[in-house]
Amino acid sequence: MIKIKNISKSFTGKIVLEGISGEFDKGKTNLIIGSSGTGKSVLLKCIVGLITPDEGNVFYDLRNFTEADKEIKAEIRREIGMLFQGGALFDSKNVEKNVMFPLDILTTMPYEQKIERVNFCLQRVGLENVNKKMPSEISGGMKKRVGIARAIVNNPNYLFCDEPNSGLDPQTSILIDDLIGEITHEFNITTVVVTHDMNSVMGIGEKIMFLYKGHKLWEGSSQEIMHSGVKELDDFVFSNKVMQNLKERL
Amino acid sequence: MKGFGQYMIFLGTLVVRRESFKTYYKLIIEESVQIGVKSVALVALVATFIGAVTTVQTAYNMVSPLIPKYIIAQVVREMVVLELAPTIMAIIFAGKVGSSMAGGLGTMRITEQIDALEVMGINSASYLVLPKIVASLIMYPLLVIVAGFCAILGGYLVGSIAGIISPTDFIYGLRFYFDSYAITFALIKALAFAFLISSISSFKGYYTQGGALEVGISTTAAVTSSIMAVLIADYLLAQLLYVR
Numbered sequence: 278m279i280k281i282k283n284i285s286k287s288f289t290g291k292i293v294l295e296g297i298s299g300e301f302d303k304g305k306t307n308l309i310i311g312s313s314g315t316g317k318s319v320l321l322k323c324i325v326g327l328i329t330p331d332e333g334n335v336f337y338d339l340r341n342f343t344e345a346d347k348e349i350k351a352e353i354r355r356e357i358g359m360l361f362q363g364g365a366l367f368d369s370k371n372v373e374k375n376v377m378f379p380l381d382i383l384t385t386m387p388y389e390q391k392i393e394r395v396n397f398c399l400q401r402v403g404l405e406n407v408n409k410k411m412p413s414e415i416s417g418g419m420k421k422r423v424g425i426a427r428a429i430v431n432n433p434n435y436l437f438c439d440e441p442n443s444g445l446d447p448q449t450s451i452l453i454d455d456l457i458g459e460i461t462h463e464f465n466i467t468t469v470v471v472t473h474d475m476n477s478v479m480g481i482g483e484k485i486m487f488l489y490k491g492h493k494l495w496e497g498s499s500q501e502i503m504h505s506g507v508k509e510l511d512d513f514v515f516s517n518k519v520m521q522n523l524k525e526r527l
Numbered sequence: 528m529k530g531f532g533q534y535m536i537f538l539g540t541l542v543v544r545r546e547s548f549k550t551y552y553k554l555i556i557e558e559s560v561q562i563g564v565k566s567v568a569l570v571a572l573v574a575t576f577i578g579a580v581t582t583v584q585t586a587y588n589m590v591s592p593l594i595p596k597y598i599i600a601q602v603v604r605e606m607v608v609l610e611l612a613p614t615i616m617a618i619i620f621a622g623k624v625g626s627s628m629a630g631g632l633g634t635m636r637i638t639e640q641i642d643a644l645e646v647m648g649i650n651s652a653s654y655l656v657l658p659k660i661v662a663s664l665i666m667y668p669l670l671v672i673v674a675g676f677c678a679i680l681g682g683y684l685v686g687s688i689a690g691i692i693s694p695t696d697f698i699y700g701l702r703f704y705f706d707s708y709a710i711t712f713a714l715i716k717a718l719a720f721a722f723l724i725s726s727i728s729s730f731k732g733y734y735t736q737g738g739a740l741e742v743g744i745s746t747t748a749a750v751t752s753s754i755m756a757v758l759i760a761d762y763l764l765a766q767l768l769y770v771r
Contacts, residue, residue, distance in 0.1 A: 327642050347544060354648030365639040379647055382546060437646075 278303050279435060279467055284323055284333035286316075293319050294491045297333070304465045306458050306481045310472055311488035312513055317471040318362075320488065321439055324469065325357060326350060337435065355383050358428030360438040360457075364420035366412040372399070372423050373408035379431040398426040402456055418449035422456070429460055436461065438470040442477060454480045473513075475520055478502065487513070537730050541657045544650040554658035555665075562624050562659070562725075563666025570670045571677045573619055577611050578603065578678030579685035586691040596692045600700025603682040608709045612675035614761050617720040620667060621753040625728035628659055629749030632732030633742035641733070656729040660722060667721035668714050675713070712768050719760050724753040 279301040286294040293316045301307035309317050322328040324335050326342060334343045337353050345353065366375045373395055380391045399405065402422040412420060421441060428436055438457055442450035458481040461468040470477065478485060482499040489509045497505065502514055503523075515521050545551070585602045632655060635641050644651040679701065686692040692700070731749035735741050 322642075325646050327645060351544065351648040354646060357646055357648075359643065359646045361639040361643060363638055365643040367640055367643075368634070368638075382550065382647065382649055 278338055279324065279469065280336040280339075281320075281324060282334045282336070284320065284330045284335070286319055286323060286328065286330045292491055294323070294330070297488070297491075297493050299486050299493060299496060301467055301469050302484055303467045304462065305468070305483040306461045307467070307469045308472060308478060308482040308485045309469065309488060310478055310482075310485055310513070312473060315488045316491045317473070317488055318439055321437060321469065321471045325359060325437055326354065355431070356434040358431065358433035358436045360421065360424045360428050360436070360441055362440045362443055364412070364417075364424040366420055366423055366427070368412055370412075371408065372404070372410050372412070372415065375412065375423060376426045376430050379427065383431055394430060395426075398430045399423075401429070401460070402426045403452075417444050418446075418453070421445065421449075421453050425453070425456060425460070429464065432464070434466055436466050436468040438468070438472075440471055440473075442472065442474045447476065450474065450476060451480065457481060475514060475517065478514075489513075533734070534727070534730050537652060537733065538726060540650065540652045541660070542653070545653050545657070546649065550654070551658055551661070554654075555661050558658045558662035559666050561627075562662050563669060566620070566623055566666075566670060567673060569623060570616055570619065570674050574612065574616065574674035574677035575681035577615060578607060578681030578683075581606055581611065581678070582682035582686045582691060583689070586686070595696075597696040597700030597703055599686065599692050600682070600697040601703050604679065604701050604705070605709070607675055607678040607682070608713050610761075611678055612671045613713045613716040613720060614757065616671055616674045617667075617717075617724060617757045618754055620670070620720070621724045621728070621750050621757065624663070625724045625749050625753045626746045628725065628728040629732035629735075629746045630742060632656075632729055633735035633745045636733065636735045637738055637742060652733060656726075656733065659729055660725045663721040663725035664718060667724075668717040671713060671717040712764075715768060716761065716764055719764060720757050723756040723760055727753045727756055 280299075282298050284294055284297040285292070297320060309320060311317050319328060323330045323333075326335075330343065334341055336342065337356070340349070340353060342350060342353055366372075367378065370378065373392075376395045376398055377391050380386055380394060384391075386394070396408075399408070402425050404419060404422050404426065407415060407419065407423075412423070415423070436457070441453050441457060445453065454477050457468060457470060460466070470481070472478065479499055482502075485495075485497060485499060485502060486493055487495040487505075487507070487510050495505050495507045495510050502510070505511065505514075581603050582599060585599045589599060632641075635655070641651045641655070644654060683694065683697050686697050687694050728749035731745045731752065735745040
């Protein structure tokens with residue numbers, strides 16, 4: 278479980294996050310949603326430690342990550358897997374070496390064991406016979422899947438996904454969402470997904486946090502989101518015709 | 528001053544929380560090939576022509592019949608060993624290798640590859656930059672030696688072929704009053720320039736923020752800052768090391 282307490286962050290005087298608190302449960306797909314520019318990605322970067330919050334703390338299973346020294350932070354980070362918006366695959370390494378990278382750096386596994394694990398992870402995300410391809414030779418959806426494979430290769434306890442569907446067609450988006458949901462349950466990890474895609478919200482959102490202008494306005498499940506009674510959330514959720522029709526039917 | 532302070536902190540982060548020696552060893556070999564081996568052809572070509580031109584220009588300006596011909600070779604030797612090989616090659620090194628380092632790291636930054644390393648608990652600065660600096664410290668002095676050899680060879684060939692100076696005079700001039708300290712001096716300069724170019728270029732690239740435009744700006748800044756640092760260091764080293 279990950280707990281955030283009173284997280285605030287501002288950049289050159291502009292407040293981006295203010296007093297955000299909440300919990301992300303183990304074995305569930307936790308979503309942080311909101312319109313563009315509401316501070317979702319900044320919150321995610323505060324949680325994983327890429328940005329230091331001005332105020333507040335992040336706890337990984339009761340371990341205070343924000344105030345931990347560099348060694349402890351590095352230790353916690355080794356339990357983290359992250360899928361970045363663009364995949365963030367290393368351009369100079371092929372798919373196999375990209376996925377193997379955390380094992381190369383963080384473990385002393387023999388090569389045979391590493392390659393076995395890499396192939397398992399690539400198969401798990403539905404990729405086969407791409408081991409020797411370079412990131413520039415594969416599609417956006419495949420890059421995301423390789424990113425997921427790399428994120429789970431070291432058996433993380435926490436998985437973070439920053440806009441996993443951005444730039445993908447609807448069908449591939451659903452595939453990626455399903456994959457994230459399945460992996461979360463299969464490996465019983467704490468998954469936090471930042472998204473503004475309503476398909477993801479309805480598809481895999483087990484616990485949802487809604488951000489609006491740097492504040493947490495609502496928290497609940499995908500079933501409750503339809504009847505939140507929060508105007509800003511309704512505006513966000515029912516902003517497209519499909520969701521409006523759904524609301525009328527409800 | 529803020530930038531200089533940030534640069535010093537950056538240098539400090541390179542040596543804390545390092546990865547295993549085996550990891551660095553592989554990276555240093557890869558970087559050495561990238562930085563050194565792939566620069567040999569360019570360095571050899573430029574140095575050969577610089578040596579040839581230096582010979583022609585020196586001969587052209589020595590109009591007095593009282594000056595023996597072998598002095599041309601002595602002048603070429605001194606210019607090549609002390610300035611052309613370490614300093615002019617440093618400018619070429621900054622243009623070729625420094626820009627590549629800054630561009631590569633800048634692209635890694637804007638495509639979140641550096642963030643990916645950090646999230647894995649890896650000291651990204653140390654992992655990415657330290658091998659580049661070490662490889663530069665190994666390869667740049669070797670490139671300076673290659674450049675010095677090629678420049679003198681260029682001078683020798685042009686001098687002989689164009690009938691400016693006989694091969695015997697050229698060899699005599701090369702050996703005339705030769706002080707081996709000049710080689711030591713050139714190699715000290717090479718080490719200093721290699722460190723400055725690799726660390727400044729990496730620093731500029733590592734802290735790139737924004738998009739493709741900013742990567743270009745960082746790359747340009749890396750080359751200009753490196754060249755300025757090299758020229759200042761060249762003067763300071765000349766002051767420091769020539770007091771004998």
